[in-house]
Amino acid sequence: MSTDYDIVILGAGPAGLTAGIYAARARRSVLVLDNGSVGGQMVLTEKVANYPGVTETSGRELSQVMAQQARSFGCEVKAFARVAEVDLTGDVKAVTLKNGTRVTTKAVIIASGGVPRKLGVEGEERFVGQGISFCATCDGEFFTGRPIAVIGGGNSALEESVSLSKYASRVTVIHEFDHFQAEAWAVAEARANDKISFLMNQRVLAFTGQSGLAAVRSADKETGAVTETLVDGCFVFIGYVPNSGAFEGQVKLNERGEVVTDEELRTSLPGVFAAGDVRHKRVRQITTAVADGTVAALSALEYLNELAA
Amino acid sequence: MLQTGLEHIESEQAFKDTLADNENVMVCCGRMGPMCLPVYDIMEALTPDYPHVAFRDMAFDEPVGRVIRSLPETRGFMGLPFTVYFKNGKVVAATSGIQTMEQVTAVLDEKFGAGR
Ligand SMILES: Cc1cc2nc3c(=O)[nH]c(=O)nc-3n(C[C@H](O)[C@H](O)[C@H](O)COP(=O)(O)OP(=O)(O)OC[C@H]3O[C@@H](n4cnc5c(N)ncnc54)[C@H](O)[C@@H]3O)c2cc1C
Numbered sequence: 076m077s078t079d080y081d082i083v084i085l086g087a088g089p090a091g092l093t094a095g096i097y098a099a100r101a102r103r104s105v106l107v108l109d110n111g112s113v114g115g116q117m118v119l120t121e122k123v124a125n126y127p128g129v130t131e132t133s134g135r136e137l138s139q140v141m142a143q144q145a146r147s148f149g150c151e152v153k154a155f156a157r158v159a160e161v162d163l164t165g166d167v168k169a170v171t172l173k174n175g176t177r178v179t180t181k182a183v184i185i186a187s188g189g190v191p192r193k194l195g196v197e198g199e200e201r202f203v204g205q206g207i208s209f210c211a212t213c214d215g216e217f218f219t220g221r222p223i224a225v226i227g228g229g230n231s232a233l234e235e236s237v238s239l240s241k242y243a244s245r246v247t248v249i250h251e252f253d254h255f256q257a258e259a260w261a262v263a264e265a266r267a268n269d270k271i272s273f274l275m276n277q278r279v280l281a282f283t284g285q286s287g288l289a290a291v292r293s294a295d296k297e298t299g300a301v302t303e304t305l306v307d308g309c310f311v312f313i314g315y316v317p318n319s320g321a322f323e324g325q326v327k328l329n330e331r332g333e334v335v336t337d338e339e340l341r342t343s344l345p346g347v348f349a350a351g352d353v354r355h356k357r358v359r360q361i362t363t364a365v366a367d368g369t370v371a372a373l374s375a376l377e378y379l380n381e382l383a384a
Numbered sequence: 385m386l387q388t389g390l391e392h393i394e395s396e397q398a399f400k401d402t403l404a405d406n407e408n409v410m411v412c413c414g415r416m417g418p419m420c421l422p423v424y425d426i427m428e429a430l431t432p433d434y435p436h437v438a439f440r441d442m443a444f445d446e447p448v449g450r451v452i453r454s455l456p457e458t459r460g461f462m463g464l465p466f467t468v469y470f471k472n473g474k475v476v477a478a479t480s481g482i483q484t485m486e487q488v489t490a491v492l493d494e495k496f497g498a499g500r
Contacts, residue, residue, distance in 0.1 A: 112425040114424050119422075133417075203463065204461060208481065209482075210417075210482075213418060251456040287460045
């Protein structure tokens, strides 16, 4: 690995890998660094059926193909890079890894995506893997014939409630509002399922139990009435938070911690661009991440050309 | 059969041999699913930095998976993968579900000694 690049991309999800493809194909020296596996959230997707041009694939396979494509143009992709520090403020940007390696560059594309949002309530950490799960396809069968709860009211929560009802004896959907964010078809499908019931307008207070999860305690947001939903399992689907902590105080973030960009995906700092789920936008999908990666790379290339002019 | 770059444990005898031949062993017992793949990737990435640890995987649904599934330390686990750390043949830690690099290295460093 060299220590100076034209462009450094932080994150090897679909946004970062696409930016890598475009920037390396323009014959720039490009390094993609990821703190985790190549592929980002795509790896957590068992089946991708809405990526145009590919009828159906696994997130893992799509990740590998994208990384291979980027590498074929000369882009370096490093997984588990353990980024320790990022200095974006100067004309020369620096990224320091935990092993002490310091990489410098003229342009940075932030493509660090997001992670599942946690409730941050008592018992949540303790029961992960022992009742609390984030993946219905992975862990659903552990709850065969047993009562479970699903927390959330978006498409993921309602779709997974339906798929979990194939295993569970009953599914209680616990949601923080009195209406769902999910699309009408997902709501209709969940409502039509006899095994699924709904507990609306709830604030989750705690997960309780001895050796394993036994109940979800929640309170009605209006009346304060507390409900103990007795369950053996609970699946949490309450959205994502952006991985932007490393850039706080450097680029402008909005109140949700998302990186603020303009149409060309420029951030508040010259030479720093952002793409994918980490930035402020409404639709978070592989297709939109890929589109962002394209725009951010082309903007970064334009920035480098202007610097050289 | 798992498609990873790790050495697989495919029989109870191989499991016994692995524990007998290595002081420190980390076994990830899972499937080729979204919560398991990141853990296998982490183990592959850590292999060069932890030469004193034998990193192995095991298919959860194969008969051999029973040696992990039936351990007292994994009773109550309800999230794939089941990851178990052995020192001198004895279980010293066990986790259920997806893990981050930081979580894995914290256990390795504490139980087996720091990596390179
Ligand atoms: C379970 C699940 C199922 C989904 N199913 C679909 C689907 O079927 N179709 C679809 O279109 N979309 C789906 N999505 C959404 C889609 O996966 C995301 O919108 C997309 O992956 C976002 O891409 P990204 O590149 O912006 O970020 P991510 O995929 O989140 O990748 C970001 C990468 O950045 C890394 N990173 C974080 N911080 C740093 C740092 N400081 N330095 C370096 N690297 C860092 C992370 O390790 C990660 O690998 C799904 C998401 C999930 C979780």
